[in-house]
Amino acid sequence: MQDKQRSLAGxxxxxxxxxxxxxxxxxxxxxxxxxxxxxxxxDKVEGRRIAEEFDGNGYFCHLDVxxxxxxxxxxxxxxxxxxxxxxxxxNAGIGSAESIEEVSLDVWHQILAVNTTGVFLGCRCAxxxxxxxxxxxxxxxxxxxxxxxxxxxPAYGASKAAVVNLTKTTALQCAEKGYQIRCNAIxxxxxxxxLLENAMAAAEDPDALLKGYSDLHPMGCVGSIDDxxxxxxxxxxxxxxxxxxxxxPVDGGMTI
Ligand code: NAP
Numbered sequence: 001m002q003d004k005q006r007s008l009a010g011x012x013x014x015x016x017x018x019x020x021x022x023x024x025x026x027x028x029x030x031x032x033x034x035x036x037x038x039x040x041x042x043d044k045v046e047g048r049r050i051a052e053e054f055d056g057n058g059y060f061c062h063l064d065v066x067x068x069x070x071x072x073x074x075x076x077x078x079x080x081x082x083x084x085x086x087x088x089x090x091n092a093g094i095g096s097a098e099s100i101e102e103v104s105l106d107v108w109h110q111i112l113a114v115n116t117t118g119v120f121l122g123c124r125c126a127x128x129x130x131x132x133x134x135x136x137x138x139x140x141x142x143x144x145x146x147x148x149x150x151x152x153x154p155a156y157g158a159s160k161a162a163v164v165n166l167t168k169t170t171a172l173q174c175a176e177k178g179y180q181i182r183c184n185a186i187x188x189x190x191x192x193x194x195l196l197e198n199a200m201a202a203a204e205d206p207d208a209l210l211k212g213y214s215d216l217h218p219m220g221c222v223g224s225i226d227d228x229x230x231x232x233x234x235x236x237x238x239x240x241x242x243x244x245x246x247x248x249p250v251d252g253g254m255t256i
Contacts (some may be wrong), residue, residue: 009033009034009035013087015027015091016063016089017039018037021141021193022170022229025143025226036059037086039060041128044060044062061077065119066114090119090140093118103155119163123170130181138182140183142160142161142163145160146163147249167245168247184240184248186228186235186250188250189226189252191225217254219256
């Protein structure tokens with residue numbers, strides 16, 4: 001383990017939406033750096049499978065991020081099992097690609113419920129736990145589309161822009177109260193996850209689809225799960241101890 005990441009050894013992290021994609025990547029990297037990791041997800045089968053990869057340092061808990069009761073049950077179960085939370089990664093999120101003229105009110109509510117309300121509930125639960133246990137780090141996975149909108153994703157973009165603002169207000173509240181809790185957002189560009197892989201597998205011309213996504217990024221390619229996980233690792237540990245309230249683009253220049 002490198003010196004700079006020693007601060008994470010023995011810490012306890014909750015990663016929401018960690019049964020798949022970016023969340024699973026963040027969970028794996030935190031576990032590789034000595035964290036005990038709670039995989040919190042609606043997907044029990046994949047969630048348990050990922051948790052088992054970490055032997056005794058992985059634990060699956062069912063969580064629907066949209067439900068306050070589900071959050072309270074998670075925090076109480078985790079507290080009984082492992083004690084206080086040091087790191088929360090609010091990663092669970094869902095997408096939609098319908099323009100403002102097409103998107104239904106039901107879809108709008110669903111996207112906001114998971115992507116924004118889920119992060120709000122997570123931040124509130126984490127503050128409650130961390131402020132009594134010496135502090136911690138909250139990391140919210142927003143999106144480049146929360147900083148630079150596309151006309152095809154109004155609900156998703158609005159939900160992720162709200163996460164940036166919520167991150168800053170959470171960071172300010174914790175700093176003003178002297179809680180020793182930092183809160184930061186990561187804004188990934190398009191990332192090669194199962195979602196994108198499946199879209200390519202289903203496309204008539206997968207290369208053209210990938211080129212379309214790649215061309216949105218000045219660096220000319222989409223990102224990897226590890227690109228996002230490395231940013232989360234940095235924001236989780238003491239190396240970023242004077243950083244709070246930022247929205248960190250990991251996007252190959254997409255938001256320049
Ligand atoms: P993913 O592979 O679809 O994984 C998301 C996970 O969250 C899945 O296991 C999903 O379970 C779970 N989930 C969905 N609704 C939930 C809920 N209500 N409560 C708890 N868990 C729930 O997604 P991803 O591509 O890794 O994206 C992860 C995060 O990064 C999201 O916030 C996304 O908006 C953000 N992001 C992704 C990209 C990208 O290009 N992939 C770019 C920018 C930002 P089910 O599969 O059972 O629904």
